[in-house]
Amino acid sequence: MPDLFITTLAERPDLADRMWGIEGLWPRFMTEDPVSxxxxxxxxxxxxxxxILAFEPHDLDRPVARSCSVPFAMGEGLGRPHLPDDGWDGVIRWAWHDDLAQRRPTHLSALEVAIRPDRRGSGLAAIMLEAKRRNAIRLGFTELVAPVRPSLKTHEPHTPMTDYATRVRGDGLPEDPWLRLHVRAGATIEGICPRAMTISGTLAQWREWTGLPFDTTGDVVVPFALNPVHVSLEHDHAVYVEPGVWVRHRLT
Known part of the structure; x- marks a missing residue:
């Protein structure tokens, strides 16, 4: 891995348009969550x-990775004593309302670490996670949380997340590589967010998003989905409810 140029957009606002210059990050249906x-x-x-964006120093036109987080407030007095069951969607909504109320954030939640497809498997995920942690500390946060999307759960869509996320290797670390990376970086697993993301659409929309026929009522396994998609021919809709795993990085 060559040296990287890593920056926030606050430091380099001239690179803001590069945020959207990484293709092939997520399957199409994952971009249809309305909360996003x-x-x-x-x-x-x-x-x-x-x-946060990462570039090879000789090429500031094409980032090799990006990382996004969102600040939010949590506490008993706000009616938010615990991390939300709706995970990714939940913290984005909380942050939206906090911003409208001009409420000071207490926590920072990771939303994604996205690696350009041709750079995956090169150690960039660990580098970007550490950059995210350092940025949180620099901004004065003492905790970074994340509604993690375990990377290999896509291979087991019928396995409950409660079973999948608790699997460990002989060394006691999580079996899933993305969960394992967080734990190695100092995170603790806090629990499951059973509805971290909800995506719904008509059957025509799901056919467009996935290329699948969606011609049977019941559960349909969609490539790259963590759970099956629930399909109703009678009501002309399909709903995908994705679980996640809350992890917490204490930064002090």
Whole structure:
């Protein structure tokens, strides 16, 4: 791995348009979560200090990775004593409401570490996670949480997340590589967020998003989904509810 140039968009606002220059990050259906627009539509303007890009020094046109986080408030007095069951969607909504209320954030939640497809498997995920941790410390946060999407759960869509996330290797570390990377970096696994992301659409939309026929009522396994998609021909809709795993990095 060559030396990298890693920066936040607050430090380099001139690179903001590069945020969207990485193709092939997520399957199409994953981009259809309606809550995501509450963050991504204004990520580069409202949250530039929480957006991190990595480049090879000789090429600032094509980032090799990006990392996004969102600040939010949590506490008993806010009616938010625990991390939300709706995980990724939940913290984005909380952050949206906090911003409207001009409420000071208490925590930072990771939203993604995305690696350009041709650079996956090169150690960039660990580098970007550490950059995210260091940025959180620099901004004064004492905790970084993340509704982790375990990377190999896609191979076992019928396995409950409660079973999958608790598997460990002989050395006691999580079996899943993305969970294992977080734990190695100092995180603890806090629990499952059973509905971290919800994506719904008509059958025509799901056919467009996936290329699958969606012609049978019941559960349909979709490539790259963590759980089956629930399909109703009678009501012309399909709903995907993705679970996640809350992890917590204490930064002090």
């Amino acid at each position: 627009d509450l963050f991504y539509s204004r990520a580069t303007t409202r949250y530039p200090e929480f957006c």
